[in-house]
Amino acid sequence: xxxxxxxxxxxxxxxxxxxxxxxxxxxxxxxxxxxxxxxxxxxxxxxxxxxxxxxxxxxxxxxxxxxxxxxxxxxxxxxxxxxxxxxxxxxxxxxxxxxxxxxxxxxxxxxxxxxxxxxxxxxxxxxxxxxxxxxxxxxxxxxxxxxxxxxxxxxxxxxxxxxxxxxxxxxxxxxxxxxxxxxxxxxxxxxxxxxxxxxxxxxxxxxxxxxxxxxxxxxxxxxxxxxxxxxxxxxxxxxxxxxxxxxxxxxxxxxxxxxxxxxxxxxxxxxxxxxxxxxxxxxxx
Numbered sequence: 001x002x003x004x005x006x007x008x009x010x011x012x013x014x015x016x017x018x019x020x021x022x023x024x025x026x027x028x029x030x031x032x033x034x035x036x037x038x039x040x041x042x043x044x045x046x047x048x049x050x051x052x053x054x055x056x057x058x059x060x061x062x063x064x065x066x067x068x069x070x071x072x073x074x075x076x077x078x079x080x081x082x083x084x085x086x087x088x089x090x091x092x093x094x095x096x097x098x099x100x101x102x103x104x105x106x107x108x109x110x111x112x113x114x115x116x117x118x119x120x121x122x123x124x125x126x127x128x129x130x131x132x133x134x135x136x137x138x139x140x141x142x143x144x145x146x147x148x149x150x151x152x153x154x155x156x157x158x159x160x161x162x163x164x165x166x167x168x169x170x171x172x173x174x175x176x177x178x179x180x181x182x183x184x185x186x187x188x189x190x191x192x193x194x195x196x197x198x199x200x201x202x203x204x205x206x207x208x209x210x211x212x213x214x215x216x217x218x219x220x221x222x223x224x225x226x227x228x229x230x231x232x233x234x235x236x237x238x239x240x241x242x243x244x245x246x247x248x249x250x251x252x253x254x255x256x257x258x259x260x261x262x263x264x265x266x267x268x269x270x271x272x273x274x275x276x277x278x279x280x281x282x283x284x285x
Contacts (some may be wrong), residue, residue, distance in 0.1 A: 037253035038078030045153040045249050047195035054191065054250040060252065064269040069214055076107050077118050080220065081125050082160065083176055085133075086142045089161070093130035100126055121219070123234040125177055128224040132216055137166040148199035153249035155199045162205070169211035173198040179219035187215055187227035191248075194241030197232050209233075 011019035021027060037043050045053075082092075084099045091099075100122060110114035116149040133140075141162040148155045161173035174193060182190065191274075193213035200210035202234050210231055217225040259276045272279045 011121035020258050033255050035253055035255040038135075038229070041152075041253070042149065042154040043249040043253045044138075045155050045195075045245060047155060047157050047192045047199070047245075048246040050195045050245055053251045053265070054244060055262050056268075057251040057254070057257040059268055059270055061257040064271055067270040068202065073107075073109070073118060073259065074177070077122050077125075078219075079109065081177055082175060084126065085129055085160065088133075089140045089142045089239060090133055090137070091126055091130065092134075095237040096126045097123065098283075100194045125218040126236060127216045128221070132218075132224045132226070135259065136161075136163055136165075142259070143204075146199055146204040148202040148204040149216055149248060150195075150198050150202050152253065153245045155195060155197075155202075155204070155245065159196055166213050170205065170208050171211050172200065172213045174213070174215055176215055177219050178217060181217040181225040181227060182215065184227055187229050188235075189240070190215060190227075190229055190248045191244055192230065193229045194232070195245050197228050197229070198241040198245055200230060211258075215262075 008021075017023065026167055027098050033186065042057075049060060052063070080100070080103060084096050084103075086097060103121075104119065107118075109118055113192040141164075143158050144162045145158045146156070158208075159172050160175045163171040163173060164166050168282065174196070187193070190213070193215065197210035197213055200208055210235075212231045213229040217227070232241055257281070259274050261276055265271060265274075268274065271277045
């Protein structure tokens with residue numbers, strides 16, 4: 001140990017970066033303990049970040065600082081399916097398959113077995129999407145941008161589909177290309193859908209009111225798996241989504257970010273920086 005210390009001291013004297021203890025990660029004092037947002041300032045909040053900020057604010061903070069994983073092949077295919085859905089809100093299967101044909105080469109997957117497998121999955125998603133939109137014949141907005149203020153939170157984003165049900169009521173729909181639908185109970189308290197509904201009820205679309213939400217899973221089954229969320233006004237606790245959005249805003253505006261163990265930890269892209277994980281523990285004392 002003494003020999004190692006002497007060697008490091010020699011390297012530091014020679015100007016070798018990282019040899020001096022004051023340069024070691026984890027030993028320096030925090031540069032600031034100020035919150036990210038002043039106490040009276042609004043907080044920009046994306047509905048897709050609400051669950052992350054409230055379940056593990058450290059992961060949210062690290063991902064916001066750039067700690068995201070590389071874009072996967074499945075995500076690229078899913079993004080293309082989303083774009084086709086936006087271009088064809090009432091499209092037939094033939095129209096959407098033609099759009100997939102025209103744009104498939106953009107993904108650069110080649111003609112090997114991986115590319116062929118992804119194409120089979122994409123074709124199946126298009127079939128499920130076409131069947132779903134055929135069952136919603138009324139007015140639909142796609143990729144609808146919105147802003148709304150809910151407490152400190154300044155909600156901004158876009159909704160995949162806003163389905164008009166008449167009498168000023170709209171249903172917000174989030175398309176998922178995942179093959180793992182959440183349970184009906186989980187959908188009822190789904191944070192992103194709840195934030196969408198809270199935004200609508202806060203005036204995102206003028207006088208329109210939210211009549212519920214849907215998660216439409218295109219990645220599995222003979223037909224799309226649809227999970228419904230009741231209107232907030234029909235919930236046992238009508239304020240649950242507003243409260244969750246407000247909690248997310250407070251977490252995002254804070255000066256400390258807490259790590260929490262959740263069922264998402266094993267898939268977390270920043271787990272090697274998490275103090276709750278063996279791979280994220282400090283190596284300096």
